[in-house]
Amino acid sequence: MKRHILFYTLVLGLVWFSGMPDAAAQVTLASIRQATDGVKGQGTGTSLLVLLKKLELIHKTSFVYQKELLEHKTFSGPFNETDKLEQVLERILTPANLRFKKLKGGDYTILPRKSPKVSFDADDLKPADSSPRLSPEMPLPSGPMAGARADFSPVAQPNRVVDMVVKGKVIDSEKGEPVPGVSIVLKGAVKGTSTDAKGEYAITVPDAGAVLVFSFVGFEKQEVAVGNRSQLNITLKADMNQLNEVVVVGFGTQKKATVTGAISSVNTKELLQSPVANISNSLVGRMPGLFAVQGSGEPGNDQSTLRIRGVSTFSGAADPLILVNGVQVSNYNNIDPNEIENLTILKDASATAIYGIRGANGVLLITTKRGKVGKPQFSYTGNLAVTSFTNLRKGMNSYDYASSYNAGLKADSYVSGGYTPKFTDDDLAKYKSGEDPIFHPNSDWYALALKPQALQTQHNVTINGGTEKVRYFVSAGFFSQGGQFNNSDVIKDFDANRTYKRYNFRSNFDFEVTKRLKASIDLSSQTENLTGSNWPTVRIIESIARSNPITSPGIIDGKIVNLVGVAAVNNPIADMFSNGYNRQYRNFLQGSIRLDYMLDFITEGLTMHGLTNYQNNNTETLINLRPLVTYNAIRLADGTINYIPQNVDQPFSFQQQIGKNRRAYAEFGFDYKRAFGEHYVTALVNYNQTKYFDPTLAFLVPNGYQGVVGRTTYGYKSRYLAEFTFGYNGTENFDVGKRFGFFPAFSLGWVASDEAFFPKNDVLTYLKFRGSYGETGNDQIGSDRFLYRPSAYTTATNAYFFGEVGSTQTAYTRSIEGKLGNPNVTWERAIERNFGVELALWKNKIRVTADYFNKQRDNILANLGTVPITVGATLPAYNLGKMNNRGIDGDITYNDQLGKLAFWVRANYTFARNKIEFQDETVRPFSYQYRTGQRYGQLFGLVADGLYNTWAEVNDANRPISIYNSNKIQPGDIRYKDINGDGVINADDEVPIGYSNFPEKIFGISFGGNYKGFDFSVLFQGASNVSIAYNRTQNRGFFEDRAAPAYLINSWTAERYEQGLPIDFPRFSQNGTYNHNYVNSSYWIRDASYVRLKNVEIGYNLPKAFLSRIGLSGTRLYVNSNNLYTWSSVFPGVDPELPTGVTNEEPYPLTRTLNLGLNLKF
Known part of the structure; x- marks a missing residue:
């Protein structure tokens, strides 16, 4: 006073x-x-x-x-x-x-x-x-x-006299553009100014010792000593923490600084750096905690399998819950990435418990762009790309194949007796010389049936703008992806090549109806066209892989020619056409209306909202069938070759298949947000309900969800944080009384760096701890929705016959009991614990996030393995299984500047190891053979101990007896360890070998920068602790006249052993029943760890001064590429990410993309 x-x-x-x-x-x-x-x-x-x-x-x-x-x-x-x-x-x-x-x-x-x-x-x-x-x-x-x-x-x-005036310009380090509105304050004084529209400023300072403080939202604050300079130009670096200040969480948003759960996010810019067809493939390597494994490169079917923090169940579905703008969708991969504002994954129970019975596998939230106040802003993005295969397995040439085939027959004769070579010396000479290309060819079927490249295009136009009363975002896009099947159009009006086209549209409108009432109307549509062979691509690729080089080219003079001299192998080009032509049309239409009404007349910060959403999904498949005309090649006495048709050309027949489903969703709730001085409180409570209608559902009964969810948060000075969430919801997948559950979660956070006792320094500038505990559920268990009901079916087989003996009898179908029901079956339950730390170092140049998680899953649906089959009925599954999944994930980001080069380096890492803690297994003879206590998907097999190289080793009296090949072991066969010491090699010696076929560790390393309008980014991605078993028929060669990979030339032979040449495989064998060398064993286990140069992008922003003269506000030219190179120790030509060790089918190879793009803004 x-x-x-x-x-x-x-x-x-x-x-x-x-x-x-x-x-x-x-x-x-x-x-x-x-x-x-x-x-x-x-x-x-x-x-x-x-x-x-x-x-x-x-x-x-x-x-x-x-x-x-x-x-x-x-x-x-x-x-x-x-x-x-x-x-x-x-x-x-x-x-x-x-x-x-x-x-x-x-x-x-x-x-x-x-x-x-x-x-x-x-x-x-x-x-x-x-x-x-x-x-x-x-x-x-x-x-x-x-x-x-x-x-x-x-x-x-x-x-006194003012000493000097300092002038200068402030520019953005990332874009090289001026930054208007930057605050410039004389340190220790209230005196200040700001930059104008050109980023320029002028300020008076008292003397050369003055220090100016430059600050602006989204950028790091800078303090600069003036010295004797009258011109002071400043480059501001982006502050990543501020740019990501608001993050999306379940049923709302939160400031990143106040979040106590484990979340990760990625923005549109990073998604658009990958020239791929769908969103899941663009996420690979970009976020900690997200496992993404791509299982195919097939156009329209090349999406990745996503797992959040690994796999936590061995029975139920492990897919995360996917929501777009807060509403569950069945397919998110068909969304145009230009429509997306942000993509977030929720990883721990505090973040996912609000989804209750659907949250155990994590949640992926996609938020689309919305309109912003201002003049209409138009944007066009166009891309033209060339795709090619990353890896193709090279086959043996015809001479090596025929020679090795004879060697296999000779080796097998030790078991079967008698040896007659299939290929004579004359045959071998003709294969080597190439003088008889029809009956002694050297065919490269990968080159004959597959094209080296295909085209891919993408176009998108958006408009964004509005007033305070009405804001809008509208986007329209087109995407086209071509396949790489060759000679796919030899039949008129029939192209068997796989092609994919997609048409996207989205409009998001926001209205301020009154001061208290706001409304949003969202509409979106994705239409997809897929065309190609009606034969599955995995079967076509498998047919290509198994076709050997001694078979004649599949197409000669426009005729599809049957392969010469083989019985079990089809012409792969014929396989493209033999099952018809498939055209599939898919359309997904979605609409949402949301109303928000402020209830501040009741109490400050209270709002009420309602949301309704309707989705309609239609699929139409048209199949054209036509008998395929093929030809047999016959050599006449004079040496000429005739091609004899094997059937008659006929018109197309026609089939139509129609599928449809729809989903309706409604939500009503209250939100409360209020600050009381330094105290901040939020709360929400929502009622939501979903109905899913699908004519293919059992008994045409719709499937639904219903529940109430809530969340309350408290913060004091944004330093002490607490949150409680819950989901009380149920599903119609279970019997009455077992449908609803309560799923709570708690979390706490502490920003230690805001404490008065925390030392203020430039090394550790931010430190936050957070922890959570909660429970979630998973109702996606079993393939049968009505697990709680007994099943029965009717059959005409073994019918009951009534009538007099010797006269006409009438057959009556009978009903047979399928399996017993289990009225107590219910959801899987997951209890999750998470502890995390966030810190910033060296004036926020380095930011680190790290989490430890522990997920305990029980009530996993499992069959009874200890009940004998003599019980006489198919028993239901029970909630018996238990599984644990624990690990760590985190990321680190470094931002800095060297002169005019602003750059960043980022790395993320995830380790998730699961263990089956209980399943009711069949009694096994040895403890080491139980799957309980092992990883899910753990590989089992014999332990290989090299090869037998001499007859002395084979005839050793101490050699264990092999039950395979009638114990007729010979040099070149695999030596196995007798694990149980009984002197016999059999299934009792199988032990855990390698890892599972799903990685335990994933990582991503990226870096990039900006310099005078140029920008670049590079992403490396990889996985480890993963194995593949590769003892399939494709890796054996010769069996059923199948092709042999070129790398099998390093198989054991007496000559290679005596000469000391590399030997990577056991001896050749043509007989598929002689499987001593091909049972599951460590010999065929390969470490499928890899590092992939996933993405590279280089761009250039044209100068603003030039663009303003032609009416553009921004133009960026860029080139990027995906899947450039892979480092791996698996077999040559085999991609470590593809599931090639599971079945004898061959997935469509992954593709490499080279893309040229243009973005215009006006």
Whole structure:
């Protein structure tokens, strides 16, 4: 109070000595008090910090500011918080000599008002923090002070000369563009200015020792000593923490700083760097905790399998729950990535418990873009790409194949007796010379049946803009992907090549109906066309892989020629056509309406919302069938070759298949957000219900979900954080009384770096701890929805016959009991624990996030293995299984700048190891053979101990007896370890070998930068602790006249052994029943770990000055590539990511993409 009196006395004294008449004095004590209270906050008004937090809740926006700019400042005048936001801001900020600036994302930054031409330095007043400045709204005096600027303090100025004026320009390190609105403040003073539209500024400083502070939302604050420089240009670096300030969580958003759950996210920019057909493939290697394994490169069917933090169940579905704009969808891969604003995965129970019975496998949230206030902004993106296969297995040439085939027959004769070579010396000579290309060819079937490249195109147009009342985002896109089958169009009106086309449309509209009522209407459509052979591509590729080089080319003079001299191998080109032509049309239509109504007249921060969503999915498949005309090649006596047709050409026949399903969703709830000083509270409660209709569902009964979910959070000074979430919901998959469950979760967070005792330094600038515990469920168990009901079926086989013996009898179908029901079957239950830490180092240049998780899953559906089959019925499954999954995940990011080069390096890592803790297994003879206690998918087999190389080794009396090949072992066969020591090699010696075929470890390493309009990024991605078993027929060769991979030339022979040449495989064998060398064993286990150069992109942004002359606001040219190179130790030509060790089918190979792109903005 004394300071106030002294201040008012000083001001009145100055006014008096300036000669101002009392009667004309306009600077009253009340006006001075009003101005002072606005600046110093010593009056009875409301703190500006509190007011801004309230406005954030009411208007659903965010404010970014320097805390010291608003500390101790208040506002005491009247205003309506529900008025237009910018009117409110103008009202409360102006008296405090502050202003606001709207950002691109719709948020606001609070800045000091621009410095007047005549200013003073608060350092010249003592004490510095008590120097008042009059409000611009303060009435100006008349007389000698008439004409004085409203923002010029009436305090007498010190009698000194201003030393220097510093000018300069501030640019964005990433884009190289000027940054308007940057706050520039003289350190230790209230004096400041900001950059203009060109990013330029000018400020007066007292001396060469002055330090300027540059700050702007989304960028790191910089402090720069002026020295003797009058020109000071600054480059601001992006602050990744601020850019990602708001993150998407279940049923809402939260500030990243207040999140206590484990989440990871990726933005549109990173998704668009990968020129791929679907979203799942663009996520590979970009987020910790997300496993993505691509199982095929087939156009329209090349999506990755996603697992969040590995696999936690051995029976039920392990797929995460997928939601787009808060609504579950069945297919998210057909969304155009240009429509996506953000993609987030929820990893722990505190984040997923709100989804209750569907949250145990994690949740993937996709948020699409929405309109922003401003003039319409148009954007066009176009891409033209060439795709090629990453890996193709090379086969033996015809001479090596025929020679090795004979060697296999000779070796097998030791077991079967008698040896007759299939290929004579004359045959071998002709294969070697190539003189008889029809009957002694050297065919490369991969080259004959597959093209080296295919084209891929993508186009997208978006428009974004609106007013305060109406905002819109509209997007339309087209994507086309060609396949690489060769000679696929030899039949008129019939192209067996696999092609995929997609048409996307999305419109998101937001309306401010009244001050309290807001509405959103979203519409989206994805239409897909797939054409090609009606024969599955895995069977076509398998046919190509098994076709040997000694068979004649499949097409000669436009005729499809049957292969010569083989019986078990078809012409793979004929396989493309033999089952017809398939055209599939898929359309997914979705619409949502959401209403939000503010209930602040009840209590501040309360809103009510309702959401309804309808999805319609239609599929139509048209199949054209036509008998295939093939030809046999016959050599006549004169040496000419005739081609004899084997059937007659006929018209197409026609089949049609139609499928459809629809999903309806409704949600109603209340949201509450409010700040009480330094305390911040949020709460929500929602009722939601889903119905899924599908004519193929059992008994045409719809499937539904119903439940209530809630969340409440508390924060104090954004330092101490707590959250409680729950889901109480149920599913119709189970019997009455077993459908509903309660799934709670708790989490806590502590920002230790905000504590007063935390040492302030430039090394560790941010430290946050968080932990959570919760329960979730998984109702996607078993293949039968009605597990709780007994099943029966009718059959005409073994029917009952009635009638007299010897006369006509009538057959009656009978009903047979299928399996018993289990009325107690229910969902899987997951209990999850998570502990995480987040930290920033060296002035936020390095940011680290790390989590430890432990998931305990029980109630896993499993069959009874200990019940004998003599029970006489098919028993139901029970909730018996238990499984544990634990590990760590995290990422680290480094941002810095060298001159004009701004760069970043990022790495993420995930380790997740599961263990089956209980399943009711059949009794096994040895403890090491139980699957309980092992990883899910753990491989089992014999342990190989090299090869037998000599007859002395074979005839050793101590050699174990092999039950395979009638114990007729010979040099070149695999030696196995007798694990149980009984002197016999059989299934009792099988033990865990290698890992499972799903990786335990994944990682991604990326880096990039920007320099004078150029930008680049590189992504490496990989996996480890994963194995494949490769003892399939494709890797054996010769059996049923199958092809042999070229690498089998390194198989054991006596000559190679004697000459000391590399030997990688056992001896050749042609007889598929002689399987001593091909049973499951460690010999065929390969480490499928790999590192892949996943993505590279280089771009260039054309200069703004040039673009403005042609009416464009932005143009970027770029080239990128996907799946460039892979380092792996698996067999040559085999991709470690493809599931080639599971069956004898061959997946469509993965593709490499080289893409040229253009983005225009206007």
